[in-house]
Amino acid sequence: MNTKLPWLIPVMDRIESIFWGSSVDIDDTSAAFYVFKPFPSSLKPTQIEEWGLLQSKVLSPFDKGDRYTFLSHAGISVWAVPNRFKGVPETALQQPLGDGLHQVKGSNYYYEQHWKDGVMLSCEPMEGSIASNEKLLPLRFTESMNSGWGVKRNFDKWLTKPISWLFIMAFLIASFFIWQLGVTFSYVIQKNNIQSSTDHLEIEVGDKLALQSKYQAQQNTIELINNWRRQNGFLPQAIASVAQVVMNYGEWDAENIEWQGKRLVLLLELGDIEIPRLVADLEGTELFTEVGIRPHSKANTWVLEVVQK
Numbered sequence: 521m522n523t524k525l526p527w528l529i530p531v532m533d534r535i536e537s538i539f540w541g542s543s544v545d546i547d548d549t550s551a552a553f554y555v556f557k558p559f560p561s562s563l564k565p566t567q568i569e570e571w572g573l574l575q576s577k578v579l580s581p582f583d584k585g586d587r588y589t590f591l592s593h594a595g596i597s598v599w600a601v602p603n604r605f606k607g608v609p610e611t612a613l614q615q616p617l618g619d620g621l622h623q624v625k626g627s628n629y630y631y632e633q634h635w636k637d638g639v640m641l642s643c644e645p646m647e648g649s650i651a652s653n654e655k656l657l658p659l660r661f662t663e664s665m666n667s668g669w670g671v672k673r674n675f676d677k678w679l680t681k682p683i684s685w686l687f688i689m690a691f692l693i694a695s696f697f698i699w700q701l702g703v704t705f706s707y708v709i710q711k712n713n714i715q716s717s718t719d720h721l722e723i724e725v726g727d728k729l730a731l732q733s734k735y736q737a738q739q740n741t742i743e744l745i746n747n748w749r750r751q752n753g754f755l756p757q758a759i760a761s762v763a764q765v766v767m768n769y770g771e772w773d774a775e776n777i778e779w780q781g782k783r784l785v786l787l788l789e790l791g792d793i794e795i796p797r798l799v800a801d802l803e804g805t806e807l808f809t810e811v812g813i814r815p816h817s818k819a820n821t822w823v824l825e826v827v828q829k
Contacts (some may be wrong), residue, residue, distance in 0.1 A: 537665045544671065545607030546661075548627035552609050553587075555579045556642040558595035572596045590670040597670055611643050612670030614659040623655045627663045630656070637670060707813045758828045761808075766824075769793050775821070782828040789821050794805060802826060 557575055559568070568591060576589040580600040588599040588609055597608045610626050616638040617624075623646065624631050630646040661668065759777070762784070764773050769790060776787035795813055802811045810827035 542610055544613070546610055546613050547605050547607040548610040548629075550601045550603075550605060550609070551629060551645060552599040552601050552605075552611070554599050554609075554611065554640070556595060556597050556639065576620060590672065594638050594668075594733050596638065597640065607696050608668070608671060610659060611640065613661055615662065615667035616640075616669040617657070622657055624657045624659055625777070626659050639670070753754055755779050755784070757807075758782075758826065759786075761805055761828075762786065762802065762824065765798070765805065766790070767797065768801070784826050784828065786824045787816065787821060789818075793822075 530572055557579060559571075563571055572589060572591050575596050576587050576598050579596075579598045581599050582602045585600055585602040585732075586604045588605055590597045590612060597612070599605075599612060610634070610731050611631060614624075617633065617635045617640075619636050620634070622633050624633055624637065632642075632644045632646050633640055634642040738826050758779075766788065771791075773789040774786050776785075778785040799813060802808060807829060808826040809829050810825070812825045814823050815821075816823050
């Protein structure tokens with residue numbers, strides 16, 4: 521699989537290294553002739569292999585020499601020598617360079633290379649004396665020495681088989697279902713943990729929350745009475761003052777309220793109370809000049825009469 525995507529090349533090299541880790545022999549002693557020819561625009565994909573075979577013979581300047589060819593995404597690259605290659609040419613095994621001209625140093629030779637889109641368009645040998653030391657770059661290879669820009673990967677060959685794509689599709693589908701299963705399982709576990717924590721927290725703080733709510737309600741009642749007492753007018757002050765004392769005797773209810781001048785008459789529903797104590801408590805507020813209480817015909821009901829100062 522030849523690609524124009526530079527970021528994909530290291531990934532493919534890594535896969536090649538993991539599954540086909542054996543290194544290849546490198547020929548760094550042969551002074552190879554190199555030529556690149558792009559694909560004709562009229563060439564069909566089914567004709568590429570046949571066209572490449574023909575071009576490898578036509579482009580080589582040696583009748584009986586050896587050839588090394590590579591079909592990239594852009595065309596065919598041919599390395600040729602008059603004798604025999606001892607392995608893969610070092611300039612085929614090197615890693616691709618950026619677009620433009622580069623001067624590089626191999627094990628025994630200097631080259632001036634022209635690159636574009638990850639393809640070496642030309643590779644001319646140079647004399648070491650004319651190479652610019654400032655621009656000179658060493659050839660870079662993969663760590664495992666088993667792939668390069670001009671090397672047909674085993675991974676590429678494997679991808680050409682139909683069964684390989686079936687395996688890839690099966691792997692992707694299986695991975696998706698495993699991922700979905702993991703997400704579902706994780707969601708169920710988190711949901712159960714949250715529910716368990718919530719139940720435990722409700723049991724632990726339930727009584728405390730009930731007590732806190734009751735306390736807050738009582739505080740709100742007192743605050744309401746205090747605020748009522750601070751309002752302008754005699755009736756609110758009188759009722760608030762009575763309520764603040766009466767509420768200490770338990771639950772109570774005012775069934776009827778009469779107000780005239782500074783005299784307040786309340787029909788209170790109370791339980792059993794100590795009349796003298798209630799009268800004393802009301803007089804102790806020093807807010808009333810007169811305090812009187814008498815029973816009503818209705819059970820647990822009293823008529824309370826006070827005169828505000």
